[in-house]
Amino acid sequence: MDEIFGIPTAALMSQLLLGLVNGSFYAMLSLGLAVIFGLLNVINFSHGALYMMGAFLAWMGIEYFHLNYWIMLVLAPLVVGAFGIVIERTMLRWLYKLDHLYGLLLTFGITLMVEGVFRSFYGVSGQPFSVPEQLAGATDLGFMVMPNYRAWVVVASLAVCLSTWFVIEKTKLGSYLRAGTENPKLVEAFGVNVPLMVTLTYGFGVALAGFAGVLAAPVIQVQPLMGQNLIIVVFAVVVIGGMGSILGSILTGLGLGVIEGLTKVFYPEFSSTVVFLVMVVVLLLRPAGLFGKEK
Amino acid sequence: MKLKTIVTAVCACGVSLAAQAQISGDTIKIGFITDMSGLYADIDGAGGAEAIKMAIADAGGNINGKKIEFISADHQNKADIAASKAREWFDQQGVDMLIGGTNSGANLAMAKVAAEKKKVFISIGAGSARLTNEECTPYTVHYAYDTIALARGTGGAIVAQGGKSWFFLTADYAFGASLEKDTADVVKAKGGKVLGSVKHPLSASDFSSFLLQAQTSGAQILGLANAGGDAINSIKAANEFGITKKMKLAGLLIFINDIHSLGLNLTQGMYLTDGWYWDMNADTRAWSKRYFEKMKKEPSMLQAADFSAASNYLKAVKATGTDDGDKVMAYLKANKINDMFAKGGVVRPDGRMVHDMYLMEVKKQADSKYPWDYYKVVATIPGDQAYATKAETKCSLWK
Amino acid sequence: MNKKIGYGIALAVALAAPVVGGYPPFLSKLLCFSLFACAFNLLIGYTGLLSFGHAAFFGMAGYAAGNALKVWGLPVELGILVGVGAAALVGLVMGALAIRRQGIYFSMITLALAQMVYFGALRAGDLTGGEDGLQGVPRGKLLGFIDLGNDTTLYYLVLAIAVAGFALIVRTVHSPFGQVLKAIKENEPRAISLGYDVDKYKLLAFVLSAALAGLAGAVNTLVQGFETLTDVHWTMSGLVILMTLVGGMGTLAGPVLGAMVIIALENKLGDLGQLLASLTHIEWFNTLGEAVNMVTGFIFVVCVLLFRRGIIGEFIARFSGDHKPA
Secondary structure, eight states, X not given: OOEETTEXXXXXXXXXXXXXXXXXXXXXXXXXXXXXXXXXXXXOTTHHHHHHHHHHHHHHHHHHXXXXXXXXXXXXXXXXXXXXXXXXXXXXXXXXXXXXXXXXXXXXXXXXXXXXXXXXXXXXXXXXXXXXXXXXXXXXXXXXXXXXXXXXXXXXXXXXXXXXXHHHHHSHHHHHHHHXXXXXXXXXXXXXXHHHHHHHHHHHHHHHHHHHHHHHTTTSOBOTTTTHHHHHXXXXXXXXXXXXXXXXXXXXXXHHHHHHHHHHHHOGGGTTTHHHHHHHHHHHHSTTOSSOOOO | OHHHHHHHHHHHHHHHHHSOOOOOOSEEEEEEEEOSSSTTTTTSHHHHHHHHHHHHHHTTTEETTEEEEEEEEEOTTOHHHHHHHHHHHHHHSOOOEEEEXXXXXXXXXXXXXXXXXXXXXXXXSOOOGGGGTTTOOTTEEEOSOOHHHHHHHHHHHHHHTTOOEEEEEEESSHHHHHHHHHXXXXXXXXXXXXXXXXXXXXXXXXXHHHHHHHHHHTOSEEEEEOOHHHHHHHHHHHHXXXXXXXXXXXXXXXOXXXXXXXXXXXXXTOEEEESOOTTSSHHHHHHHHHHHHHHSSOOOHHHHHHHHHHHXXXXXXXXXXXXXXXXXXXXXXXXXXXXXSOEEEEEOTTSBEEOOEEEEEEOOGGGOOSTTOOEEEEEEEOHHHHSOOGGGOOOTTOO | OHHHHHHHHHHHHHHHTTTTTXXXXXXXXXXHHHHHHHHHHHHHHHHOOOOXXXXXXXXXXHHXXXXXXXXXXXXXXXXXXXXXXXXXXXXXXXXXXXXXSOHHHHHHHHHHHXXXXXXXXXXXXXXXXXXXXXXXXXXXXXXXXXXXXXXXXXXXXXXXXXXXXHHHHHHHHHSHHHHHHHHHHHOHHHHHHTTOOHHHHHHHHHXXXXXXXHHHHXXXXXXXXXXXXXXXXXXXXXXHXXXXXXXXXXXXXXXXXXXXXXXXXXXXXXXXXXXXXXXXXXXXXXXXGGGHHHHXXXXXXXXXXXXXXXXXXXXXXXXXXXXXXX
C-alpha cells in the first residue's frame, strides 16, 4: 500500500510518530494540571508560566552557573516546585472552599505577573539553547529521520507520567492524597498532616510543569511568552480526559498529539484549533470528559 | 446613599482622567506608537524610541526656536489602542507627526487617523504593502521595507544564485500568505519552480510535521514565510531534523535580533533580505556605536529607520519653516533621503520610500569575529527593482 | 430612592463630560466596554453561568456591523441591528450547546466554541480582513441627517444606546424573569422542582447577554472605524471577566466601574507613569506603560484575595451591614 488517502504511507507513518512525540509532551504537561485539579480542586492557570520558568531556569543555570542540562533537569523543577509551594502557602490556601473560578483567576493573575517580570528583564526574542551533546544527532528509521532528542522526550515524558500515575493510584501515599482531598477532617483524625500534603502536592504538580519546560527548552524558543499558547490546549486536554483523572490526561494528551498530527497532514491550518472541536464533541457526549466522574 | 455618591465621584475622576492637557502649540511634537511589551518589542520597541530621541538630540533639540518634543506609547499589539492613542494625541496633545512601529493592523488603523487629521504618518515596522496600495493616503510614508521588497529581494536573488526549486512554510494569516505569493511570483518569473507549500497556524508549538512535508518535496530551498517566534521555532526544528543539511533556508522576514537569539550554529548559511545592517559601512558603524552605548545591543533595520525618519522629518520642518502636514509631505516627496540609513532614497507619490535592499547570508560561527558579526552582504538589490512598480500599484494617488 | 438619585447624578456627569473637557472618543470607548461588562454580568452575576467566550459575541457583532456599514452601505441604525442580530444568532448556537452542561464544563464549551469563532474570523479574510482587520468603517448619518463624523455627537448617541442597554438590564433583573434567573443561580434543583423549565430560562438569558454584548461590539466598531481580531481573542473574554470581578459581580453598577478602571488602565498607564516620573523624578516610572500586563495581573491577584466582591460589592457589604461571607 503505497498511499493512504493520497498521502504516501511513509509520510503518514512519520506524521503519526511525530504526533506521538508531541502527544507525550502534552501528556507530561497536562499531568501536572490534572494532579492539581484532581487532588486539590484548583484550576491552575499558571501552569504555562511555570513551564516557562522551568525552561528559563534551565537556561540560567547553564548560562550563569555553568551547570549542564542534566543537572538542570532535576534542579529547575525543584526550584519551580518551591516557588509553587510559596504561592500555595501565601495565596491559594485561602481559596479552597470557594468556587473554582477564584483559583483560576488568581493563577491567571500570577501568570501575567510572572510573564511580565521575565519579559522586562529578558525581552521577548528568546535565549539560545542547544540540544545537549549526548542527545544530539538523529537516527534513520527508514521512513523518516528521528532526532534523538525527541525520542528522549518521549521516554522521559512517559516514564514520569506512568510513575506519577502509579504513585497516586497504586501506593499508600497516593491513597492518603486521594483520601485527604475527599475528606480532610477524617484523614487528619488519623494523624496525617493534610495541609502539608496538599502543599507538597501543589509543589509537585507545578514541578512537573517546570520539568516539561526543561524538556522543551532545546526545541522551542525559550522566551517569556512561551507558555501562553500552550496553556489553553493543555487545559482542553485535561477537560477532555476528565478533570479528576490522571490516566485520562495521559491518554488524552497522547491521543491529541496523534489527532493533531493527522490534522497537520490533511488540514494543517486547523491543527491548533482541532483540540477545541474535540472538546465540544466529547463534552456533549460524555459530560465529565472521557474518564472523569461527574461530581 | 453614600455608595452611589462614591460611585459617581469615582466616575467623575475617570472622566477627568480622560480630559487631557490642552494643545501644546508652538512646539514640534513627535509621537511614537509601537509594541513595547509583546512579540515585536525587541526589533523596534524601546530601542526605536531611543533612536528617535537620538535624532531629536542631533537636531539640537529645537528648530528655529521651536522646541522638539517626543512622546511614545505601547499599543500592546492592539490596533484599537494604537488608533485611539493616535487620535487622542492629535486632538489633545498637539502631536504633529506620528511614527508607527510594528504590527501592520495597528499601522493601517493609525494611517487612517493621521490622514483624517492631515498629519504626517511614517510607518516603520509594518510589513503590509497595503499601506502604499489599497490603503494609501497623501500623508502616509512607508519607510523601511515591505513584504514585496523582501519577497523580490530574497526570491529573485536566490534564484539567480541557483536556488531554483522552492517549498514554502507559511504562517496562516494574510501576512504570511502575501509573503509567500510575492516570493512565489518572483521565483516563477525568474525561471524557478515552486514544488509545494504548507500553512501552519500562527504560534504553532511544533513544526516537525510541517518540516517533514517540506523535506519530502525534495526542493532545494525552504522559504520561511513566517516571522518572529514562528520563524525561530521553524529554524530550530529544521536543524534538529537535519533538514538544513539538504535544503537551504530562506528567511523571508528575519531581523538581526532573531539571529542573535538563535545563534550562528543554527542559522549559518541562511539567506535573508534586510534593508540595513549595522556593520555595512563607516556611517552605519558610527551611528550603531552610539546606539549600542545606550541599549547594549546592535540596532535592527527598524530602529535605524526610526532614527532616519525622525531626522528627515525634522530636516523637512527646518527647510519649509512649518510643521504643516501638507507642506512637509511635499518636501519629503521632492527631496532625496541621504543618510546612514539610505543613500538616494526617494519618497514616491504613493508614499513608499524606495531605497536599496540587501541580500544577506548568515556567517558561519567560525567566520564571526566579534559580537553581532552575523551577516555577509551577498548582493545589493536596487530600490526600483525591489519595490512594486507604477504599473502594479493599486494606489489611487499614483496614476 | 437613593438608587435613583445615584443614577441621576451618574447620568448628569455622563451628559456633561464632553463639555467639561472629557475626550469624546475615549468616553465612547468606556461606555461600550461598560455595556459589554454589564451584558456579561447578566449571565454570571444573575444567572450564575460563567462564559469564557463572550469575546465571540463582541467581535462577531463588530465584524457584522462593520460589513453592513462598509460593504453593504446600510444606514447606521440598520448596521447596528445587523451586529446585534449576528451576536444573538451566535449566542443561540453557543448557548444551545453549552447549556447542556454545568459548571466548569459549561465554561469550557463556551471557550472551545469561541476559539472556533476566532479561527473562522482569522481565515475569513474577505469578511474580516484577517489580522489586518476590517478597516474604513464609515460613520454616516444618524436617521439620515445627524452627522456622526463629529466625535461629540457620536458620543451622545453611544451614551443613549448604553443607557438604553443598561436600563434593559435593570428591568430584566427586577422582572419576574430576572427573579427566576436568580433562583436558578442560587439553587437550580429547587427551581426545577418548582416547575420552571430551567434550560429555556438559561438559554434566553444567554442569548440576551450575547445580544447586548453584540450591541456593545457593534457600537464600538462604529466609534473606532475598524474591527480587528483582538476583539474575538480569548484574552478579550478574560478582560471582561476581570472587569466584572473588579467592579463586583452580581451588582448593577459594578461592571460599569470595573470596565472604566480596566480600560483606563490599558490606555492610560503609560501616561500615569510619565506623570509619576516627572513628579518624583524616578526614571523607572516611565517604563510603567510597558507593564500593563503585570499591573493587570497584580490587580487580579489582589481582587481575588482581598476584594472578592469587587469594588461595588465591598461597598455594599460594608455600608449595609451585610455579614454574608464573600
